[in-house]
Amino acid sequence: MNLVTSKETNSPSVTARLDLPLGFLLLLAFSLLAAHRALGASDLDGAWRMDVPKPFGVTTRTFLVLHREGNALTGMVYPNTAEERRMLNPHMEGQNAVFSIDWGWTFYVHRAGANLSVTLKPEGAEPIQAIAYPISEADMRPPSALPLPAVRDIPDNGLVRTPPMGWNSWNHFAEAVDDRTVRETADAMVSSGMAAAGYVYVNIDDTWEGAQRDALGNLTANRKFPDMKALSAYVHGKGLKLGMYTSPGFVTCGGYMASLGHEEQDMKTLAGWGVDYVKVDWCSASRVYADAELRRVYQKMGEALERCGRPIVFSICEYGRGEVWRWGAAVSGNLWRTTGDIHDSWKSMSSIGFDQGRLASYASPGHWNDPDMLEVGNGGMTNTEYKTHFSLWCMLAAPLMAGNDLRSMSDETRDILTNREVIAVDQDALGKQGTRLFALNDIEVWSKPLSGGGQAVGIFNRGAEGTTAPITWSRIGRESKPSSVRDLWQHRDLAIADEGLSVEVPPHGVVLLLVK
Ligand code: GLA
Numbered sequence: 001m002n003l004v005t006s007k008e009t010n011s012p013s014v015t016a017r018l019d020l021p022l023g024f025l026l027l028l029a030f031s032l033l034a035a036h037r038a039l040g041a042s043d044l045d046g047a048w049r050m051d052v053p054k055p056f057g058v059t060t061r062t063f064l065v066l067h068r069e070g071n072a073l074t075g076m077v078y079p080n081t082a083e084e085r086r087m088l089n090p091h092m093e094g095q096n097a098v099f100s101i102d103w104g105w106t107f108y109v110h111r112a113g114a115n116l117s118v119t120l121k122p123e124g125a126e127p128i129q130a131i132a133y134p135i136s137e138a139d140m141r142p143p144s145a146l147p148l149p150a151v152r153d154i155p156d157n158g159l160v161r162t163p164p165m166g167w168n169s170w171n172h173f174a175e176a177v178d179d180r181t182v183r184e185t186a187d188a189m190v191s192s193g194m195a196a197a198g199y200v201y202v203n204i205d206d207t208w209e210g211a212q213r214d215a216l217g218n219l220t221a222n223r224k225f226p227d228m229k230a231l232s233a234y235v236h237g238k239g240l241k242l243g244m245y246t247s248p249g250f251v252t253c254g255g256y257m258a259s260l261g262h263e264e265q266d267m268k269t270l271a272g273w274g275v276d277y278v279k280v281d282w283c284s285a286s287r288v289y290a291d292a293e294l295r296r297v298y299q300k301m302g303e304a305l306e307r308c309g310r311p312i313v314f315s316i317c318e319y320g321r322g323e324v325w326r327w328g329a330a331v332s333g334n335l336w337r338t339t340g341d342i343h344d345s346w347k348s349m350s351s352i353g354f355d356q357g358r359l360a361s362y363a364s365p366g367h368w369n370d371p372d373m374l375e376v377g378n379g380g381m382t383n384t385e386y387k388t389h390f391s392l393w394c395m396l397a398a399p400l401m402a403g404n405d406l407r408s409m410s411d412e413t414r415d416i417l418t419n420r421e422v423i424a425v426d427q428d429a430l431g432k433q434g435t436r437l438f439a440l441n442d443i444e445v446w447s448k449p450l451s452g453g454g455q456a457v458g459i460f461n462r463g464a465e466g467t468t469a470p471i472t473w474s475r476i477g478r479e480s481k482p483s484s485v486r487d488l489w490q491h492r493d494l495a496i497a498d499e500g501l502s503v504e505v506p507p508h509g510v511v512l513l514l515v516k
Contacts, residue, residue, distance in 0.1 A: 166201025171403025191374030
């Protein structure tokens with residue numbers, strides 16, 4: 001109807017060709033169609049704004065665009081307004097429209113007066129009850145893109161010559177992180193021996209941000225973090241470093257305040273708080289910029305960091321979009337995520353980890369591929385699987401960001417995270433990422449060249465049965481018998497034969513060797 005009306009008013013050539021009876025009939029037909037649609041429009045149809053107030057004074061927001069015809073439901077979801085997501089498996093269950101999105105969120109929605117009543121069930125978290133209010137589609141529009149710098153290479157900031165090691169709040173705490181958790185984590189990092197094993201960054205991920213900027217437009221923290229400078233002093237007082245999080249978009253993935261239009265100001269604010277590391281997460285930038293602009297968006301953040309007056313590790317988080325490994329270092333990125341988010345399961349961890357070999361050539365001192373943070377100790381995998389996770393990340397020269405609750409970890413978890421012989425593989429000064437040498441059924445053999453001519457060899461079993469893996473020296477790229485082979489989990493040198501050795505690898509397990 002609208003289309004025809006606008007054509008009739010805007011395009012005289014079309015109007016001129018319609019004689020009166022035909023024009024009249026067309027108008028009538030479209031009017032009838034519109035009336036029929038209006039009558040048939042379901043009580044769910046339209047755009048809706050769902051507000052989720054948090055106990056610490058911030059309200060996050062999600063948009064829903066719904067259309068129902070009978071039992072057929074279509075629409076879009078804008079989770080935390082940060083991204084645009086297609087509905088998965090939309091259907092009716094009694095009065096409820098039910099649909100999911102690939103964030104692990106499932107919605108149950110029904111009409112309640114002028115609004116919608118929404119129950120949002122995030123996977124593995126408590127359901128959220130909320131009201132969604134009617135809005136116009138114009139209210140959903142993201143802010144406009146801002147000018148971006150012309151492509152140039154930013155000089156290397158000289159930080160993290162070996163992969164950064166530390167802790168990040170997201171995998172275990174998500175929104176539950178607060179000042180106290182961070183202080184207690186810093187304490188535990190020292191008392192558990194993790195600091196002595198090389199862990200140094202204590203990183204606050206999303207959900208620290210305040211509801212609005214201050215009168216000068218400065219970024220603020222919410223009530224969970226009453227004094228960022230004091231917190232940073234506390235962390236530094238432990239001999240550790242503080243990391244934080246923002247997005248180049250208008251909100252973070254969690255729906256919190258982000259840095260669009262305040263890039264330089266925000267990096268200066270973080271620097272003023274004494275922050276040593278920042279993770280910059282794409283999130284809502286996907287609704288503002290095209291993927292073709294990724295590099296220049298991150299360059300803008302890199303330039304802001306260059307001018308902020310403090311050395312700050314630059315962690316690029318955009319899930320591997322736009323082949324970030326090709327340009328991450330040129331925008332002064334120290335690490336860049338290569339994948340979507342990890343989950344605490346064998347399936348998630350192994351499918352991410354074993355797929356990383358192809359990116360090996362892009363890693364070098366100061367510039368690391370980031371297959372996402374560790375899940376070791378979070379409870380979704382066995383200790384055997386966590387040893388595989390940790391070994392694989394070390395073979396990949398990946399950043400080692402513990403993602404568990406350091407205050408209450410088991411001895412087994414601590415022993416995995418602090419195994420210095422395994423950590424030494426990750427932290428080797430040569431800075432080379434390992435690659436897969438070969439796969440045989442469920443066995444994968446990976447090798448990482450080390451400084452001084454040695455090599456780390458990981459013999460991984462991706463299968464559900466224990467296996468014996470015969471390894472010949474030539475298969476791991478050696479011309480003859482090495483002078484020593486050490487098992488880095490057993491902490492002992494192995495007896496070796498002239499032709500090779502044979503190792504028992506448990507299901508989902510690993511044997512990690514240092515070969516010299
Ligand atoms: C994205 C990132 C995660 C985490 C969350 C926080 O999903 O990939 O690592 O930072 O955002 O909202």
